[in-house]
Amino acid sequence: MKKIDMSSAEFLTELEKTKKFTDKVCNQFGFVYHPMADVNEGVTMGLARHKMLYGKRFCPCFMVIEENGKHVSADNRTCPCTVALEEEIPNEGKCHCGIFCSQSYVDNYQG
Numbered sequence: 001m002k003k004i005d006m007s008s009a010e011f012l013t014e015l016e017k018t019k020k021f022t023d024k025v026c027n028q029f030g031f032v033y034h035p036m037a038d039v040n041e042g043v044t045m046g047l048a049r050h051k052m053l054y055g056k057r058f059c060p061c062f063m064v065i066e067e068n069g070k071h072v073s074a075d076n077r078t079c080p081c082t083v084a085l086e087e088e089i090p091n092e093g094k095c096h097c098g099i100f101c102s103q104s105y106v107d108n109y110q111g
Helices: 009-029 037-054 082-092 103-107
Strands: 064-067 070-073
Touching (some): 009 037, 037 064
Antiparallel strands (some): 064 070
16 A cells, blocks of 8 residues: 655645645535534545545545455445445434534534
């Protein structure tokens, strides 16, 4: 597996692109970020890492496997994943990874 230096210019550039990507997802779907900054930072870093390793922003909370010579998410979780959009956020107020939330989830968050 490719090693990634998380302080490298390459990673920091991808991290900035990923932040723009997550901002775009929030704007497109009307989501807000989790109220805990460390949740957002960890997920964003994981998405950037996966983009560098596998070429896609697979959700960092799920396994990435090799299937027929290609990397895929074991649970079909490419951000923003269908499960989050159709089930998790409408029913629970947040996606499994926690970065994308409904406004009502954030308003009622107890920490």
